[in-house]
Amino acid sequence: MKFPSPVSVEWIAELISAKLVGEKGYAAGINEIHKVEEGDLVFVDHPKYYQKCLQSAASYIIINSEVEVPKGKALLIHDEPFEAYQQIVRHFRPFHYATSMRGEPVTTGEGTFIFPNVYIGSHVRIGNDCVIHPNVTILDHCEIGNGVIIQSGTVIGSDAFYYNTKKNRETWYKKMESCGRVVIEDHVEIGAGCTIDRGVSGDTVIGRGTKIDNLVQVGHDTVIGRNCLIAAQVGIAGATTIGNGVILWGQVGVSKTLTIGDNAIVYAQSGVPSSLEGGKTYFGSPVEEASEKMRERVWIKRIPELWKKVTGAHS
Amino acid sequence: MKFPSPVSVEWIAELISAKLVGEKGYAAGINEIHKVEEGDLVFVDHPKYYQKCLQSAASYIIINSEVEVPKGKALLIHDEPFEAYQQIVRHFRPFHYATSMRGEPVTTGEGTFIFPNVYIGSHVRIGNDCVIHPNVTILDHCEIGNGVIIQSGTVIGSDAFYYNTKKNRETWYKKMESCGRVVIEDHVEIGAGCTIDRGVSGDTVIGRGTKIDNLVQVGHDTVIGRNCLIAAQVGIAGATTIGNGVILWGQVGVSKTLTIGDNAIVYAQSGVPSSLEGGKTYFGSPVEEASEKMRERVWIKRIPELWKKVTGAHS
Amino acid sequence: MKFPSPVSVEWIAELISAKLVGEKGYAAGINEIHKVEEGDLVFVDHPKYYQKCLQSAASYIIINSEVEVPKGKALLIHDEPFEAYQQIVRHFRPFHYATSMRGEPVTTGEGTFIFPNVYIGSHVRIGNDCVIHPNVTILDHCEIGNGVIIQSGTVIGSDAFYYNTKKNRETWYKKMESCGRVVIEDHVEIGAGCTIDRGVSGDTVIGRGTKIDNLVQVGHDTVIGRNCLIAAQVGIAGATTIGNGVILWGQVGVSKTLTIGDNAIVYAQSGVPSSLEGGKTYFGSPVEEASEKMRERVWIKRIPELWKKVTGAHS
Numbered sequence: 001m002k003f004p005s006p007v008s009v010e011w012i013a014e015l016i017s018a019k020l021v022g023e024k025g026y027a028a029g030i031n032e033i034h035k036v037e038e039g040d041l042v043f044v045d046h047p048k049y050y051q052k053c054l055q056s057a058a059s060y061i062i063i064n065s066e067v068e069v070p071k072g073k074a075l076l077i078h079d080e081p082f083e084a085y086q087q088i089v090r091h092f093r094p095f096h097y098a099t100s101m102r103g104e105p106v107t108t109g110e111g112t113f114i115f116p117n118v119y120i121g122s123h124v125r126i127g128n129d130c131v132i133h134p135n136v137t138i139l140d141h142c143e144i145g146n147g148v149i150i151q152s153g154t155v156i157g158s159d160a161f162y163y164n165t166k167k168n169r170e171t172w173y174k175k176m177e178s179c180g181r182v183v184i185e186d187h188v189e190i191g192a193g194c195t196i197d198r199g200v201s202g203d204t205v206i207g208r209g210t211k212i213d214n215l216v217q218v219g220h221d222t223v224i225g226r227n228c229l230i231a232a233q234v235g236i237a238g239a240t241t242i243g244n245g246v247i248l249w250g251q252v253g254v255s256k257t258l259t260i261g262d263n264a265i266v267y268a269q270s271g272v273p274s275s276l277e278g279g280k281t282y283f284g285s286p287v288e289e290a291s292e293k294m295r296e297r298v299w300i301k302r303i304p305e306l307w308k309k310v311t312g313a314h315s
Numbered sequence: 316m317k318f319p320s321p322v323s324v325e326w327i328a329e330l331i332s333a334k335l336v337g338e339k340g341y342a343a344g345i346n347e348i349h350k351v352e353e354g355d356l357v358f359v360d361h362p363k364y365y366q367k368c369l370q371s372a373a374s375y376i377i378i379n380s381e382v383e384v385p386k387g388k389a390l391l392i393h394d395e396p397f398e399a400y401q402q403i404v405r406h407f408r409p410f411h412y413a414t415s416m417r418g419e420p421v422t423t424g425e426g427t428f429i430f431p432n433v434y435i436g437s438h439v440r441i442g443n444d445c446v447i448h449p450n451v452t453i454l455d456h457c458e459i460g461n462g463v464i465i466q467s468g469t470v471i472g473s474d475a476f477y478y479n480t481k482k483n484r485e486t487w488y489k490k491m492e493s494c495g496r497v498v499i500e501d502h503v504e505i506g507a508g509c510t511i512d513r514g515v516s517g518d519t520v521i522g523r524g525t526k527i528d529n530l531v532q533v534g535h536d537t538v539i540g541r542n543c544l545i546a547a548q549v550g551i552a553g554a555t556t557i558g559n560g561v562i563l564w565g566q567v568g569v570s571k572t573l574t575i576g577d578n579a580i581v582y583a584q585s586g587v588p589s590s591l592e593g594g595k596t597y598f599g600s601p602v603e604e605a606s607e608k609m610r611e612r613v614w615i616k617r618i619p620e621l622w623k624k625v626t627g628a629h630s
Numbered sequence: 631m632k633f634p635s636p637v638s639v640e641w642i643a644e645l646i647s648a649k650l651v652g653e654k655g656y657a658a659g660i661n662e663i664h665k666v667e668e669g670d671l672v673f674v675d676h677p678k679y680y681q682k683c684l685q686s687a688a689s690y691i692i693i694n695s696e697v698e699v700p701k702g703k704a705l706l707i708h709d710e711p712f713e714a715y716q717q718i719v720r721h722f723r724p725f726h727y728a729t730s731m732r733g734e735p736v737t738t739g740e741g742t743f744i745f746p747n748v749y750i751g752s753h754v755r756i757g758n759d760c761v762i763h764p765n766v767t768i769l770d771h772c773e774i775g776n777g778v779i780i781q782s783g784t785v786i787g788s789d790a791f792y793y794n795t796k797k798n799r800e801t802w803y804k805k806m807e808s809c810g811r812v813v814i815e816d817h818v819e820i821g822a823g824c825t826i827d828r829g830v831s832g833d834t835v836i837g838r839g840t841k842i843d844n845l846v847q848v849g850h851d852t853v854i855g856r857n858c859l860i861a862a863q864v865g866i867a868g869a870t871t872i873g874n875g876v877i878l879w880g881q882v883g884v885s886k887t888l889t890i891g892d893n894a895i896v897y898a899q900s901g902v903p904s905s906l907e908g909g910k911t912y913f914g915s916p917v918e919e920a921s922e923k924m925r926e927r928v929w930i931k932r933i934p935e936l937w938k939k940v941t942g943a944h945s
Contacts, residue, residue, distance in 0.1 A: 119764035134434035449749035
């Protein structure tokens with residue numbers, strides 16, 4: 001999440017009651033470690049991740065130890081960095097509700113048509129020539145381009161499934177506040193009953209011209225390229241990057257934080273546990289190249305013959 | 316899609332600015348090539364499919380070449396047959412919204428109960444003794460029989476996931492307008508969160524007495540027979556035909572344009588890439604007969620033993 | 631389902647026109663055989679299940695045969711026990727609709743926030759500090775604890791997918807009336823587009839602190855323990871018991887009436903056909919222990935080498 005305008009780190013240190021050490025300046029935004037850029041605030045609360053965080057692009061680090069300050073950066077020393085992060089997010093994304101349109105046809109952007117029973121949160125932007133079908137939910141801060149079609153029952157901007165496992169008195173898993181957005185580019189079409197989670201701190205992006213079928217799940221901070229086809233009931237986990245022209249057939253599952261290269265094709269019901277090169281066709285759970293998987297199926301069918309050759313018997 | 320009444324092909328030729336050649340007459344409807352009947356209009360824009368189309372049951376063909384006119388038929392010569400098709404569809408299915416019932420309990424058909432927050436489009440017919448639960452969406456032109464139950468969040472009549480890959484300036488994939496319907500026969504029950512796409516040009520049909528669980532996807536123009544059981548999270552692609560008494564267990568995926576015979580049973584998580592004979596039980600992705608698949612599993616477990624027999628060693 | 635207060639079996643016998651034999655008393659509730667407790671009414675209509683039912687904890691049995699009365703119990707003799715059961719359920723759970731909140735922000739329980747377009751049925755209880763997002767449906771008699779978050783499009787309390795296969799004139803499968811509840815304990819979070827079915831006669835329970843991602847299906851009478859993580863598009867069938875701290879990754883399918891032990895982990899896309907011991911990690915469809923499944927994959931890849939060893943040739 002970028003702040004509306006750069007924010008003084010002294011002001012932030014005061015907001016969260018942290019001790020400020022190092023080079024003062026202005027923070028451009030706050031992000032978790034996967035999405036961080038220069039000028040950003042980030043937090044770290046486990047020594048295992050200290051080095052990754054201190055050496056990242058982040059300029060300002062909320063940390064629970066008085067380590068050496070990296071050159072040109074500042075530390076905000078705080079006993080509970082996760083709580084401090086949540087506090088900052090809540091300050092800039094206060095909880096509230098808004099409902100621009102319910103029950104009446106409303107036009108936002110020339111030629112855009114919004115059906116009844118649609119819920120649209122606050123700070124949502126919708127471009128021209130879109131059709132938003134009945135019973136769609138578009139939550140706060142999401143952005144919809146031009147010529148976008150969203151079919152009934154779909155939810156844009158649900159919270160990430162992202163928990164901190166630090167136990168406390170109340171609950172085992174602690175919810176990470178989602179302050180990112182969903183950005184849907186021009187000429188995207190999204191089917192019925194889909195769920196597109198917002199980014200935890202960055203954006204979930206559906207690239208220009210991509211078409212998504214029904215009951216598809218797209219996780220937080222995932223970026224899908226241009227002109228992809230995503231068939232029904234595909235599930236894509238969080239923080240994954242999918243190239244341009246990729247085709248995922250029905251019920252494919254894609255794991256988190258991986259990359260699928262341009263123009264890759266993944267056959268139905270396949271499971272993708274790690275990154276895939278572009279330009280190839282894949283099948284299986286876990287996936288392999290489809291031709292390899294097909295050969296494997298032939299070999300499996302030869303086991304009885306092999307058994308017979310070895311033992312002379314047929315079972 | 317059938318026209319409200321037969322339409323003069325001369326009038327259609329004028330509407331789309333096509334050159335009319337051959338036998339004049341009245342078109343009964345417009346369909347894409349998979350669903351065409353005598354009296355119908357159809358379009359073809361690639362020489363590869365010319366013969367299939369000219370020899371089909373269609374009486375009137377929109378085509379981008381001055382080929383020989385088949386006996387008893389007429390051609391509508393047009394540079395962009397796909398655009399001409401879309402223009403005709405939009406003429407007979409103009410875009411509009413309607414909302415018969417929102418917020419109040421309304422009865423359509425004796426004994427039918429419609430909960431609040433249901434959206435019902437225009438030209439929808441609902442029979443007697445139905446229950447339509449909250450937050451259901453039923454879109455234009457769909458037909459619901461008697462004694463039908465539709466649970467919350469379900470969408471009836473979403474658009475087909477069907478694109479023409481002809482690129483143009485705006486987008487890579489071009490949406491095929493869906494002008495077909497969803498027809499739900501008597502005593503069908505549909506669970507929560509399902510999506511049933513309308514036909515592209517024909518009807519998507521759920522046969523009498525069939526019961527569908529939650530989060531099920533049914534593609535455009537698919538016809539499901541009578542007294543089937545479709546468990547949760549099953550996905551069925553477009554233009555597929557499923558017989559009577561078929562049972563699909565949870566998370567089964569069925570590919571497009573295939574046929575599953577009467578009383579077939581498909582076990583959970585199976586993937587059906589091609590047609591299946593009726594009366595048998597199937598398992599696997601891709602599916603085989605279940606007994607064959609079970610034997611295969613036993614053979615796979617014997618590989619280590621086979622290895623030992625051959626090499627004398629155990630790994 | 632427990633009755634609001636104990637009901638005289640003589641009164642019930644009169645309601646359903648049954649012949650009462652055995653020890654009179656007061657029934658605490660009515661349940662199907664999987665969920666029955668002492669004091670409950672139950673029904674049985676097939677000789678195959680007579681003994682199971684007569685020897686169960688149930689105190690009162692609706693049955694279609696004049697069998698010997700078990701000690702301390704009573705029989706309600708009726709030609710159509712299933713119909714009699716349905717009649718009793720309908721008496722205590724009459725069909726009606728209610729909509730406490732639509733269109734306006736409403737607070738039930740201190741600090742609870744309900745967004746617009748939410749449908750809430752009758753006899754629903756919602757605790758403190760909950761957030762119910764737009765377009766959620768919560769149906770009759772469901773109970774939501776404190777600190778619960780339910781995201782958009784989710785349906786709580788849909789009817790069970792549970793049919794009696796007795797054919798009659800109207801339909802092949804006969805719907806079993808669902809009179810149970812959904813009980814969601816404190817600090818549970820449920821993602822967008824989920825469907826949680828109510829119990830047929832008992833309760834579907836989501837245990838304290840459990841987190842559920844998007845598009846997840848939970849069947850009737852299923853009990854999920856505390857602090858579980860259920861990833862997107864998981865499907866869990868009916869009457870299954872899942873322990874505490876269980877993790878099910880994306881698109882896992884779990885069959886009905888089985889048990890998964892505490893702290894089990896099931897990898898993505900696995901299929902669980904029967905009970906799993908706790909504390910282990912599983913993979914595959916059908917599942918095996920993950921380490922075993924990984925070894926199997928290695929063995930399969932060795933078949934070509936084995937073939938070469940045996941035949942000297944490579945294909």
